[in-house]
Amino acid sequence: MEIIILFKNLTSLTIAGGSAIGIVDIPFNELGIPSSSIKGVMRTAISNLLPNASCGEIEPGRLEKAHGSSPCDVCKLFGYPNSKDGACFTILVDQVKEEKHLITRVSIDDKTQKAKDGSLFTQQIIKPGVEFKATIIYKCENDAKLFNLLLYSLSALRYWRLGRNAMIDVKVLTKKDEVCKKIKCNDETEKLFDSLSDYLWG
Numbered sequence: 013m014e015i016i017i018l019f020k021n022l023t024s025l026t027i028a029g030g031s032a033i034g035i036v037d038i039p040f041n042e043l044g045i046p047s048s049s050i051k052g053v054m055r056t057a058i059s060n061l062l063p064n065a066s067c068g069e070i071e072p073g074r075l076e077k078a079h080g081s082s083p084c085d086v087c088k089l090f091g092y093p094n095s096k097d098g099a100c101f102t103i104l105v106d107q108v109k110e111e112k113h114l115i116t117r118v119s120i121d122d123k124t125q126k127a128k129d130g131s132l133f134t135q136q137i138i139k140p141g142v143e144f145k146a147t148i149i150y151k152c153e154n155d156a157k158l159f160n161l162l163l164y165s166l167s168a169l170r171y172w173r174l175g176r177n178a179m180i181d182v183k184v185l186t187k188k189d190e191v192c193k194k195i196k197c198n199d200e201t202e203k204l205f206d207s208l209s210d211y212l213w214g
């Protein structure tokens with residue numbers, strides 16, 4: 013099943029290619045929003061907001077111990093090393109082609125709160141208000157609980173930081189009725205869907 017979602021960037025967003033520190037005008041990689049970052053941020057956000065759903069581990073050795081006889085819900089949904097079934101979903105983020113801007117920043121030393129020597133650098137940013145689309149390909153259709161957890165993870169993105177400081181909003185474009193034909197939606201699913209049918213922050 014495919015679910016189309018839309019992200020809206022609320023702040024100046026730098027994810028890839030922005031962290032190099034050096035002299036002005038260093039060449040940058042093409043700015044992109046890696047799908048794996050979005051998925052990683054969803055996982056971190058939901059593990060922090062719903063700690064009971066997550067084993068809190070990412071190291072393969074410790075995971076096995078934490079899981080015992082059955083993996084935690086977050087690992088079932090997002091996948092984990094040596095998993096037989098793989099993750100319940102993948103996410104593909106459309107790349108933002110336009111709307112990139114260069115800004116010049118100065119790197120501040122965390123300890124002294126002063127600019128570091130030679131620390132002027134440029135970053136490519138995506139301006140606030142830019143929207144980008146993503147497709148979630150979901151395969152655990154017979155598990156409403158895990159699907160609800162996916163919706164919680166999307167909601168959690170609205171309260172989390174992407175990259176260093178950026179905030180994003182998210183809404184689901186695919187209609188609830190369409191999804192509930194394929195998944196046994198319960199009251200919780202419907203409520204989550206309603207809350208995701210439009211942007212939270214406007």
Ligand SMILES: [Zn+2]
Pocket residue numbers: 066067068069075078079083084085086087088092
């Ligand atoms: Zn786990």
